Amino acid sequence: xxxxxxxxxxxxxxxxxxxxxxxxxxxxxxxxxxxxxxxxxxxxxxxxxxxxxxxxxxxxxxxxxxxxxxxxxxxxxxxxxxxxxxxxxxxxxxxxxxxxxxxxxxxxxxxxxxxxxxxxxxxxxxxxxxxxxxxxxxxxxxxxxxxxxxxxxxxxxxxxxxxxxxxxxxxxxxxxxxxxxxxxxxxxxxxxxxxxxxxxxxxxxxxxxxxxxxxxxxxxxxxxxxxxxxxxxxxxxxxxxxxxxxxxxxxxxxxxxxxxxxxxxxxxxxxxxxxxxxxxxxxxxxxxxxxxxxxxxxxxxxxxxxxxxxxxxxxxxxxxxxxxxxxxxxxxxxxxxxxxxxxxxxxxxxxxxxxxxxxxxxxxxxxxxxxxxxxxxxxxxxxxxxxxxxxxxxxxxxxxxxxxxxxxxxxxxxxxxxxxxxxxxxxxxxxxxxxxxxxxxxx
Numbered sequence: 023x024x025x026x027x028x029x030x031x032x033x034x035x036x037x038x039x040x041x042x043x044x045x046x047x048x049x050x051x052x053x054x055x056x057x058x059x060x061x062x063x064x065x066x067x068x069x070x071x072x073x074x075x076x077x078x079x080x081x082x083x084x085x086x087x088x089x090x091x092x093x094x095x096x097x098x099x100x101x102x103x104x105x106x107x108x109x110x111x112x113x114x115x116x117x118x119x120x121x122x123x124x125x126x127x128x129x130x131x132x133x134x135x136x137x138x139x140x141x142x143x144x145x146x147x148x149x150x151x152x153x154x155x156x157x158x159x160x161x162x163x164x165x166x167x168x169x170x171x172x173x174x175x176x177x178x179x180x181x182x183x184x185x186x187x188x189x190x191x192x193x194x195x196x197x198x199x200x201x202x203x204x205x206x207x208x209x210x211x212x213x214x215x216x217x218x219x220x221x222x223x224x225x226x227x228x229x230x231x232x233x234x235x236x237x238x239x240x241x242x243x244x245x246x247x248x249x250x251x252x253x254x255x256x257x258x259x260x261x262x263x264x265x266x267x268x269x270x271x272x273x274x275x276x277x278x279x280x281x282x283x284x285x286x287x288x289x290x291x292x293x294x295x296x297x298x299x300x301x302x303x304x305x306x307x308x309x310x311x312x313x314x315x316x317x318x319x320x321x322x323x324x325x326x327x328x329x330x331x332x333x334x335x336x337x338x339x340x341x342x343x344x345x346x347x348x349x350x351x352x353x354x355x356x357x358x359x360x361x362x363x364x365x366x367x368x369x370x371x372x373x374x375x376x377x378x379x380x381x382x383x384x385x386x387x388x389x390x391x392x393x394x395x396x397x398x399x400x401x402x403x404x405x406x407x408x409x410x411x412x413x414x415x416x417x418x419x420x421x422x423x424x425x426x427x428x429x430x431x432x433x434x435x436x437x438x439x440x441x442x443x444x445x446x447x448x449x450x451x452x453x454x455x456x457x458x459x460x461x462x463x464x465x
Contacts, residue, residue, distance in 0.1 A: 024439050024443060025452060026414050026419055038061075052109060055099075060121070062098070062100065063106060065091060070436065086447045090444075107389075119195065122405055122406050129191070136187060141255055142183055143233055143363055146234055146240070146370075148179045149375045150176070154176070158392060177197070182370045184366045185366075189369075190373040192405040192408070193223070196218050198212065213242075213244065217244075217248065233257060234256040241259070241265055256344075258341050271310075283303050285354065289323075290326055303321050304318075305317070311341075316343055342360070382433070382436065415435075415436075421465045
C-alpha cells in the first residue's frame with residue numbers, strides 16, 4: 023500500500039513538485055521550499071493526522087516519519103507544523119487550488135476519468151466545514167436558534183467529478199460568504215455561490231463537456247440560464263411541489279407523449295448474493311420552463327427484501343436538457359443510463375463529504391484557529407490528498423487485494439499504511455525500483 027502511494031505520487035504526476043513550487047512565495051527568512059511546505063500539508067491529510075499537534079508528536083516520537091517523508095519526496099525537508107501554519111497563512115486558497123486544477127487537467131488529458139456519452143459528470147453541493155460561537159472575519163454565515171444563540175457557519179460549495187467506480191474528485195470550491203446579507207439564508211447564499219463557481223469552472227475548463235448533477239434546490243430558471251449560456255447539460259432532481267407549472271405540464275401530458283418501459287436490474291449491487299428486480303421508467307420530452315426547453319425522466323426502483331431489512335420502492339425523478347436523437351439505436355438503454363448517472367449525485371455526499379468528515383480526514387477540525395482564509399488553504403490541501411487517496415485505492419493491485427479478501431476494509435488498510443510510515447523505514451531499493459518502472463492501472 024505504501025509503495026502504491028509512492029507510485030501514484032511520484033509517477034502519476036511527475037510535475038507535482040514543480041507545480042507546488044510555483045505557488046507564490048511571500049515569506050522571508052525561511053529555509054523551506056514552498057513545495058516542501060505544501061507537500062507536508064498534503065502528507066498530513068494522507069496520514070490522516072487529526073491535528074497539527076498530532077503530526078508533530080508523530081514526527082517527534084515516531085521512529086521514521088521524518089525519514090520516510092524525505093524518501094517519498096526527495097529533496098524535501100520536514101518542518102515543525104507551527105512553521106507550516108505560519109507559511110500557509112500567507113497563501114490564498116485560489117493559489118493552492120491551481121495545483122489541484124493541474125492535476126485534474128492531467129487526469130482529463132490522459133482519459134483516466136470515466137464519462138457518460140462524452141460528458142464529465144460533476145455533482146454540485148454545499149457542506150459545512152466548521153462552526154463558531156463568535157464572528158471571526160465578518161464574512162461567515164450565521165443563524166439563530168429559538169433560544170437566541172447565534173452560531174457562525176463556515177460553508178463551502180463543492181463541484182466534484184463523480185464516476186461509477188466510486189471516485190469523487192474535487193474540481194472546484196467556492197466559500198459561501200454572507201458579506202452582502204444581514205442574516206443566514208442557505209438557499210439564497212448557495213445559489214449565489216453557484217454563480218461564482220460556475221463562472222470560474224467555465225473560465226478554467228472552457229471546452230470541457232459538462233453534465234451537472236444537482237439536487238432540487240437548483241431546479242430554477244437562473245440555473246437553467248447559466249447552463250444554457252455555458253453549453254452545459256444538467257440532471258437536476260425534481261421534487262414534488264417544485265416548479266408547479268412544470269409539474270402540471272407533466273401531469274397533463276398525454277399518454278402518447280410518454281415513453282414507458284421496464285428493465286431487469288440488480289437491486290443490491292456490490293453484494294455477493296445478487297437480487298434482481300424490475301425497474302419502471304417514464305420519459306417525456308418537449309416540456310418548457312420559462313423559455314427553457316426541458317425533458318423529464320422518472321424511475322421507480324424496486325425495493326430490497328433481506329432478513330431484518332426491507333427497503334420500499336424508491337422514486338427518482340429528474341429534469342434535464344439532455345435529449346435522445348430520433349434514430350437512437352438503443353433509447354431504453356440510454357434512458358436507464360441517464361437515471362443511473364443522476365443517482366451518482368449521492369457520491370458527492372458519500373465518497374466525498376462523508377469520507378472526509380468521518381473516515382479519518384477530519385474535515386471539520388479547525389487546523390488554523392482564528393484564520394478562516396488559512397483554514398480554506400488547509401481545505402484545499404485536504405482535497406488534493408483525498409484525490410491521491412482515491413487514485414491509490416482504485417489501482418488494480420489494491421482492488422485485487424480487496425476482492426481476494428472480502429472482509430478487508432479500506433479504512434484498515436490505510437490505517438496500517440500510516441503505521442508503517444511511522445514505524446518502518448522504507449526501502450530505498452524498492453522506491454528506486456518504482457522510479458524506474460511503474461505503470462498505474464485504475465479500475
